[in-house]
Amino acid sequence: MKAVNEISAAQALVEQLIVNDVDHIFCVPGESYLAVLDACYARDVKLTVCRNEAGAAMMADAYGKATGRPGICFVTRGPGAANAFAGVHIGQHDSTPMILFIGQIERSNRERGAFQEVDYRAMFGGQTKWTAEIDDGARMAEYVSRAFHVAMGGRPGPVALALPKDMLEERAPAVDCPAAAQIETAPGADSMARLAALIDDAERPLVIVGGARWDEAASREMMEWARAFDIPVATSYRRLPLFDPLHECYAGDLGLAANPKLVARARESDLFILVGGRLGEIPSQGYKLFDIPTPQTRLVHVYPQAEEFGRVYAPALAIHASPKPFVAALASLNPPRTIRWADETRAAHRDYLDFSRSFTPSAEVDMARTMIWLSDNLPPDAIICNGAGNYASWIHRYFRFRRYGSHFAPTSATMGYGVPAACAIQRLYPERLVVSLNGDGDFLMNGQEFATAVQYALPIVVVVCDNASYGTIRMHQERNFPARVIATDLKNPDFAAYARAFGGFGVRVERTADFPDAFNAARASGAPSIIHLMMDPDRISPNANLSDLRAEALSHA
Known part of the structure; x- marks a missing residue:
């Protein structure tokens, strides 16, 4: 026996x-x-x-x-x-x-x-x-x-x-069980034929890519298809690396604080193709982009789980497919003989380029210029991790993610995600530069994981954007209860000293001009690092100052 x-x-x-x-x-x-x-x-x-x-x-x-x-x-x-x-x-x-x-x-x-x-x-x-x-x-x-x-x-x-x-x-x-494999669902021929007919009939199409289950090859194939059809493509909230921002068809990020011109394009589109995402509250601009349940545009929804179809928006065409086989199937479609929307695609890309580099200079530390410097100077395969807070709006607007899988952030806008995510990603990719961007309140939600980075010698670079407040909540407070500030001010520690206390590298930055040297010193240290970046508390987002929000709210009171 x-x-x-x-x-x-x-x-x-x-x-x-x-x-x-x-x-x-x-x-x-x-x-x-x-x-x-x-x-x-x-x-x-x-x-x-x-x-x-x-x-x-x-x-x-x-x-x-x-x-x-x-x-x-x-x-x-x-x-x-x-x-x-x-x-x-x-x-x-x-x-x-x-x-x-x-x-x-x-x-x-x-x-x-x-x-x-x-x-x-x-x-x-x-x-x-x-x-x-x-x-x-x-x-x-x-x-x-x-x-x-x-x-x-x-x-x-x-x-x-x-x-x-x-x-x-x-x-x-002992029981032997085989490894689980992810089952890909491919679109049917009839669905692709109906999609082709909708595209042929469109005057103002817009494609949105988002969700999970992509890979680098599918992202690349999506860009190749967009070029062949000369069709504008936007990314959904916190899915920026799915599409190269310098691709001639890229129209921008349909997320928080989105370019108003992109929001208008989405609202005025006559064919809205959503691939992989769910069109939740953020990309739908608070569920105000389209009528519910029947959008005023023809909505094509491509998703790997059938239960999602019609949950909020009833699509004109539902395609039960995961992104990889769907994008592969797009190669079988032929572009229209006359691409009627080509000029609009060029305009959409120009609008994105202008929006992602235009800014109003702020005080000693200018987050727009800081983010543009990072975008222009980090290695192409660098990875950004962040949590939630108004500081993230500068990432969405000004950082150009050129590689697939180079951004990790929660769509649930959960604070405290940046440092833990950076530790995990640095463990997975020890050869790549991993940068964690955080607000001050955001960082202290899980800043203790900086000790984990030190324990495992993970050379992450942590930037703490300090405006001495729960900035997002303060912004809403000034809009709804102007000049009645309560519970949103923060008294913060010296975050650079915090880093040194754990055995890492720490530096404080009070001027935009000093940021490049500080960042390079952090990288050269080879240790987990914190750059304590002192922000102007009044500059609450790329588009707003607290003082202006307060004055406007008081004028309507």
């Missing part, structure tokens, strides 16, 4: 991670899943130990964005899971494949209010594609295999699996 190879459920979990090519785990250790950590001891899986579970979950999200495979995060029960919730929320909004493994109390103590007991199905059910608790250690491989399939399938997203502490120690025969 053939001997049966028995292993623990914890070992089965790690084996299934390895089968699925997981080479990295982000975690904060907890006694509830020590058996899993022990199972990793002699295996070829890198662990990044973080300082807060929110940072660990955000690192897993960034890893999932970069690779298209689920980012893996382990946290302990109760407070650990609560801290990780923010990262799961990002993954759900951003369509990022990720799997959160949560330590859980022993099965025998359920529903007693045991130490750190939580019902994870209730906690995460509305923010994941699937949440489950594994009761039987013999089914570990089955659950983990399913988690990978669910996280990557259709519209990607997060999965949460709770791991009772005693279950992890159960032994059962």
Whole structure:
């Protein structure tokens, strides 16, 4: 009789991670899943130990964005899971494949209010594609295999699996499960024929690219098709690297503080082709761009999950396909004999170029000139990571992302994402320059992960834009309650000294002219670095000063 190879459920979990090519785990250790950590001891899986579970979950999200495979995060029960919730929320909004493994109390103590007991199905059910608790250690491989399939399938997203502490120690025969593969959905011939007819009939078409499940080849093929059809293409919110901004068909970023001329083009288009994205609140300009549920334009929606069609906007043509096979199918279409919109495409690109370099000079530190310097001087393969805040509007407007996969930021506008994401991406791409751009309030949400960068010798360059306030909230406050400032001022530490306290490099910048030397010194240090950039508190965005907003609001009061 053939001997049966028995292993623990914890070992089965790690084996299934390895089968699925997981080479990295982000975690904060907890006694509830020590058996899993022990199972990793002699295996070829890198662990990044973080300082807060929110940072660990955000690192897993960034890893999932970069690779298209689920980012893996382990946290302990109760407070650990609560801290990780923010990262799961990002993954759900951003369509990022990720799997959160949560330590859980022993099965025998359920529903007693045991130490750190939580019902994870209730906690995460509305923010994941699937949440489950594994009761039987013999089914570990089955659950983990399913988690990978669910996280990557259709519209990607997060999965949460709770791991009772005693279950992890159960032994059962080893089970072989094949690696999960992402299934691509290709468009049908009839759909492509209908799309061709709509394009032939259009006078003012506009294409928007966004969402997940792209790769570099699909991005390149999209640009080649756009050139052949001479059709204007814009990117959706925080999907800037999907299309080269210097491509002659690029029309700009349909996100926050979008170019008014681009918004007008979208509203006046007679054919709006949305590829890969969902046309959520930000790209739809607060759901005001088109009529709901029937847009005033002919909407073509290309998406890998059928349930999304008609959720907000009823498309004239719904194409159930993921971006890669759809873009490949575009090559079968022939451009119209007469491209009626060619002049409009040229005008759209000129408008983008003008918008992305025009600015009103501000005080000693000018964020527009600083961002333009970064755009012009960083290596082509440099990567930008950022969280949320008004400072990000300068990124969207002035930084020209020339390479696919060079920007990592949450579409949910979650603060504290920039530093954790930069750590994860630097672990993944140690040879590339990774820059984390942050607001002051934004940075201190997860700034403790700078310690993680120091621990693993990750030479990220962190820029902290300090305007001594929660700037976005202050902006809305001045518009709605002018001259009644409350709860938005911040008293900040010396962020350069903060960097040095952790063993990194720190420098303070008070003039735009000093920024290049400071940035170059940070890179030359070879250490994790923080550049403390002192901003004018009045200059709240590329388009507005607080004093002007206040005066306008008071004039209408």
